[in-house]
Amino acid sequence: MNKKPVVNVGLIGCGTVGQGVVKIFQKNIGLLEEKVGAQLRLAWVCDRVQRPLAPGVHKPRWTDRWQDVIGDPSVDVVIELIGGYEPARTIVLAAIQARKQLATANKALLSKHWGEVFSAARAAHVLVYFEAAVGGGIPVIQGLYEGLAGNHIERVYGILNGTTNYILSRMTAEGLDFGAALAEAQKAGFAEADPAFVIEGVDAAHKIAILASLASGTWVRLEDVTREGISSLDVWDVRFAQKRMGLVTKLLGIAALTKGRFSVRVHPALIPATHPFANVSQEYNAIFVHGDAVGDVMFYGKGAGQMAAASAVVSDVVYLARHVANGTAGELPYVSYDGRQSLKPVPFRDIKCRHYLRFTTVDKPGVLSKIAGVLGRNDVSIASVHQEPGEFVRKGKSQPKGVPIVIVTHQAAEGAVQSALKVCNQLPITRRKAVHLRIEDL
Amino acid sequence: MNKKPVVNVGLIGCGTVGQGVVKIFQKNIGLLEEKVGAQLRLAWVCDRVQRPLAPGVHKPRWTDRWQDVIGDPSVDVVIELIGGYEPARTIVLAAIQARKQLATANKALLSKHWGEVFSAARAAHVLVYFEAAVGGGIPVIQGLYEGLAGNHIERVYGILNGTTNYILSRMTAEGLDFGAALAEAQKAGFAEADPAFVIEGVDAAHKIAILASLASGTWVRLEDVTREGISSLDVWDVRFAQKRMGLVTKLLGIAALTKGRFSVRVHPALIPATHPFANVSQEYNAIFVHGDAVGDVMFYGKGAGQMAAASAVVSDVVYLARHVANGTAGELPYVSYDGRQSLKPVPFRDIKCRHYLRFTTVDKPGVLSKIAGVLGRNDVSIASVHQEPGEFVRKGKSQPKGVPIVIVTHQAAEGAVQSALKVCNQLPITRRKAVHLRIEDL
DSSP: OOOOSEEEEEEEOOSHHHHHHHHHHHHSHHHHHHHHTSEEEEEEEEOSSOOOOOOSSOOOEEESOHHHHHTOTTOOEEEEOOOSSTTHHHHHHHHHHTTOEEEEOOHHHHHHHHHHHHHHHHHHTOOEEOGGGSSTTOOHHHIIIIITTTSOEEEEEEEOOHHHHHHHHHHHHHOOOHHHHHHHHHHTTOSOSSTHHHHTTHHHHHHHHHHHHHHHTSOOOGGGEEEOOSTTOOHHHHHHHHHHHOEEEEEEEEEEEETTEEEEEEEEEEEETTSGGGGOOTTEEEEEEEETTTEEEEEEEEOSSHHHHHHHHHHHHHHHHHHHHHTOTTTSOSSOOOSOOOOEEOOGGGOEEEEEEEEEEOSOTTHHHHHHHHHHHTTOOEEEEEOOOGGGOOOGGGOOSSEEEEEEESSEEHHHHHHHHHHHTTSTTEEEEEEEEEEOOO | OOOOSEEEEEEEOOSHHHHHHHHHHHHSHHHHHHHHTSEEEEEEEEOSSOOOOOOSSOOOEEESOHHHHHTOTTOOEEEEOOOSSTTHHHHHHHHHHTTOEEEEOOHHHHHHHHHHHHHHHHHHTOOEEOGGGSSTTOOHHHIIIIITTTSOEEEEEEEOOHHHHHHHHHHHHHOOOHHHHHHHHHHTTOSOSSTHHHHTTHHHHHHHHHHHHHHHTSOOOGGGEEEOOSTTOOHHHHHHHHHHHOEEEEEEEEEEEETTEEEEEEEEEEEETTSGGGGOOTTEEEEEEEETTTEEEEEEEEOSSHHHHHHHHHHHHHHHHHHHHHTOTTTSOSSOOOSOOOOEEOOGGGOEEEEEEEEEEOSOTTHHHHHHHHHHHTTOOEEEEEOOOGGGOOOGGGOOSSEEEEEEESSEEHHHHHHHHHHHHTSTTEEEEEEEEEEOOO
16 A cells, blocks of 8 residues: 555544544644655535534535545545444445555444454555453553463453443442432433343453454453343442441443353442542543453543543544555554354353342241251352341331341352242242442452 | 564573462463464573472473574564663663564662663654562553553552552551561562662652553653652651551552643551542552543552563563564564653642641640740641540650640642641740641542
8 A cells, every 4th residue: 555645534423522522633733744655635424414513724615425435545544433334334344445544433232343343454455453442541441452462361240331320320339229310310411212232241241252353362242241220229229238347339231251161141240449449430431451461451541421422433533544544544453353263152150250249038936047058059148237237227118028137149150040049039028120230359 | 574474482590480470481371362363482490599389281481681682583572671771771771672572570670760761762663561560460551551541640649669568558457566567578578688679669759650650651751750668657647546546557659640741759648437448458559540531440460470570571562472473573662651651740849639747745734835926827727636646645665755736638739738847846834746647638
């Protein structure tokens, strides 16, 4: 490829993040061009409706047809910020076919179509960068994939969704129940109008699947991610675990990678209050990576927001444009996925951790021995029992029938605990389904 | 440049980190070659004495003459792990002249000879990577320079030295005085036999100078870094600030960059216990970067240790080797320093923050009014006064003559505070020189 004195960029999708990208292009153009080593020009902006753009040196052409951008042979770099599966997938594949270098923030698309996108990019000698897909402005994709390139990555875990972390922070700090905290998050502009996607952990699942794919050099499919959201969390347990056990509730994405096997899951987890994650509050994200050489490394920052995400997109564009300017784009594939390798998933039932179990039972002698018996017969060993609720007695309308017994287990397999709970939930002494949270001793 | 099916690497300096690099080459060679996209061969190891090497596929030749490595035309990538100024400088410049791609962990060399090294690399079309120079295995160089490429970096601050952080952690948690904590650090293998270099903040100054140079795109010289170490810290103040004010003592490197001006400094600082840095303890490092688009991003991990540093070196080698394998090395300069730009330093006396001042005075009425008078005449405004030592009364031999008065100021200029202290230290009521610590409201 030849060197180019001017690199032309086309932006497809000009919502919140897209408008942030335009802002950075307008404000920091001198800095960007210095890093690119060539002139950088925002040539096109494409969206269904015309959006207000920050003023400045760039005077992009407007279109509502993405074909105009991808069909323009002078365009070198395409930014895809439409999100979702379609038409994003069609656009991304068309851009790759047209040999445009690509920056995308689309975690849904990448996690679902990882194989298709990176195989196409490899075949067409096109770079696909996606720093904004995970962790907003935090440069974790690059850090994990390039900065720790000498390591076998054995574990990745993260607080990957700002909205759910905001909700959990409010429940923990203020004792709000889930519904009230969600309403606050919506008022603060965090949660979407239809929050199910986020609070059921789908967004976090997309992100941990991407991190696990990068870390393993294979494609970890969404259907192999075990997932549980936060909508059924009871603030009673959040507060009890915090006050009585020094455990903080977070929605975690967790990927474990050992020789030829992997497990990837998203669920609420109780973590020690001394872990750095315990102080990651509100809309912040953080990702821990454990490599066999480096040990633990953490990345932290705002996981969402217009300018944080735009920062990541623009950094991608700078490095794509550098390659274009120097005639080296596409020589080196970015993600080396070639479809050959695969890992076997570890069944969720085999994952071991400590468990927090809250039973609600009749107030009679012998109840504990019945529950303990069921746990024991299922190979679940009890570490501690908490039966004095104290300030945790519920008052008024929200008072459930029955008394709470909180049991913390030693390390036990998920499957064993689930079998035990199935039996316990059907005992005549049981007033309601047991609460089951996992304790992650990170 | 042509593509190469085999990339040859020469290692110069095979101490602790060098041996760690060999370990990773031997253990993770499959992973490394997959990322490089070519065969990777450790061809030479050079040191004054022959060291034990981890066994494996690589059978490097040994030499005690670095000229053998750099003079070998088949060597593509050179790793410099000698450290210090000479002969490292001569070797690095010779390697660049010989057009070897270079990975170095040498923060002393880079901070002192930034201009010379990167001008030579630019002229010779050679890449110089140095991820291990700051923050051990934490990929902060890449994160700051590439991952945040779209941002004007306005502030960088960090806990940059593991040994001093270990010492401060012990003083804070156990109430050890400086000497005892230093002895513990030495016993734990952290502090060098001659610890002056580290405890006087020289190592942290090298690192913040490098981060400031990267962040500003200019060369921030060591002589422009204001520096104060931790050896004169009194554990009394460390504990008092923690218990009475919720402030934790850390040795910080701080770089502030505003249009055309910069200030870079290393000194002990009191920071809020709620700041994520407060939980960065023992030998861990952490770096906060504030970019105009992304806001705050933090990087965290082990700042020292054989395998952490080796991880960073090997990641550099992987990306250098990728470029060699694909024939694209040197097309893109890494650091774009060209000597044209420069920033003006802000004099240290103009830097504003809150200040912690401990006076030790005679026990008479009117003392506070005298001190307050001097502060007021110097434009230093008092925020709070702490005169009841309680548990902080010193007992036994260590009891100083006089009583302590701790004053916390509002934001005030360094120069004003220093002028005021000069006068206060000469007042007849003063029993000993005032303690002066800066409070950083990060």
